[in-house]
Amino acid sequence: MTLRQFEYLVTVVDEGSFTRAAELLHVTQPALSHQIRxxxxxxxxxxxxxxxxxVRLTPAGRAWLPFARQALAxxxxxxxxARRAGGLECGELHVATLYSLTLGVLPPVxxxxxxxxxxxxxxxxxxxxxxxxxxxxxxxxxxVAIGPEPPxxxxxxxxxxxxxxxxxxxxxxxxxxxxxxxxxADEGWVHYAPGNGLADLVDAAxxxxxxxxxxxxxxxxxxxxxxxxxAGLGPALVPRNVLPERFDGVVLRVDPPVRxxxxxxxxxxxxxxxxxxxxxxxxxxxxx
Numbered sequence: 303m304t305l306r307q308f309e310y311l312v313t314v315v316d317e318g319s320f321t322r323a324a325e326l327l328h329v330t331q332p333a334l335s336h337q338i339r340x341x342x343x344x345x346x347x348x349x350x351x352x353x354x355x356x357v358r359l360t361p362a363g364r365a366w367l368p369f370a371r372q373a374l375a376x377x378x379x380x381x382x383x384a385r386r387a388g389g390l391e392c393g394e395l396h397v398a399t400l401y402s403l404t405l406g407v408l409p410p411v412x413x414x415x416x417x418x419x420x421x422x423x424x425x426x427x428x429x430x431x432x433x434x435x436x437x438x439x440x441x442x443x444x445x446v447a448i449g450p451e452p453p454x455x456x457x458x459x460x461x462x463x464x465x466x467x468x469x470x471x472x473x474x475x476x477x478x479x480x481x482x483x484x485x486x487a488d489e490g491w492v493h494y495a496p497g498n499g500l501a502d503l504v505d506a507a508x509x510x511x512x513x514x515x516x517x518x519x520x521x522x523x524x525x526x527x528x529x530x531x532x533a534g535l536g537p538a539l540v541p542r543n544v545l546p547e548r549f550d551g552v553v554l555r556v557d558p559p560v561r562x563x564x565x566x567x568x569x570x571x572x573x574x575x576x577x578x579x580x581x582x583x584x585x586x587x588x589x590x
Contacts, residue, residue, distance in 0.1 A: 398444035406543030431499035467560040470531040480557035490518025492538035
């Protein structure tokens with residue numbers, strides 16, 4: 303059993319609905335249901351009756367609920383005491399990263415940070431290229447950087463996960479996953495402007511497959527690439543995590559895959575604030 307499962311079930315009881323509880327907790331309804339079933343399995347008996355329009359506690363659930371609320375209250379008091387002791391209740395954390403990661407990876411992390419540490423501000427320093435990011439960190443710009451691992455970095459590094467790249471094409475392309483990038487060797491691409499570090503990544507991925515991509519259009523903005531590709535201006539290789547929930551294009555997996563490993567890195571061993579932030583990044587690894 304976990305405190306998160308306790309929180310999930312208490313929220314369902316308080317809201318009287320899996321749907322409203324999932325919205326309040328910022329999780330999907332299937333994930334919420336799975337965690338509650340896991341809790342009931344650990345307890346050894348159902349805690350909820352699932353009715354057509356609501357939910358209600360079983361006798362076992364009514365016996366369990368006050369202890370769950372007490373456990374959550376105790377955990378919150380323990381967290382508050384630990385934060386005060388560790389200096390996590392106020393301050394400002396400086397984070398350096400790439401524009402594409404600000405768009406694709408950081409939003410859920412920053413939302414969770416705001417909820418857990420409302421009095422600790424985040425200042426972002428965004429860069430177009432991994433070389434710029436490394437140079438800024440060499441000069442001590444931020445407490446922690448989020449990006450591809452810099453070769454030979456003399457400070458600390460903490461692995462976060464692997465970022466996957468996909469190809470976006472128009473809906474009428476007729477292509478299906480997976481696709482080899484060589485299919486697009488003779489086409490004009492939606493490419494990135496030279497200052498955008500993803501331009502180097504696209505060129506390198508295509509060179510590994512024996513061709514040099516030519517640009518039908520170049521964009522400075524990572525978020526614009528899938529939109530332009532969906533509009534029929536050419537294929538675009540983009541990080542999967544930057545794709546909007548709804549757009550008109552088709553997303554194709556790449557075979558062999560195009561990926562890059564992301565890390566958190568900095569000069570000195572992380573202080574409590576930085577460790578807490580890196581911990582949240584680790585929790586969000588599924589977004590990479």
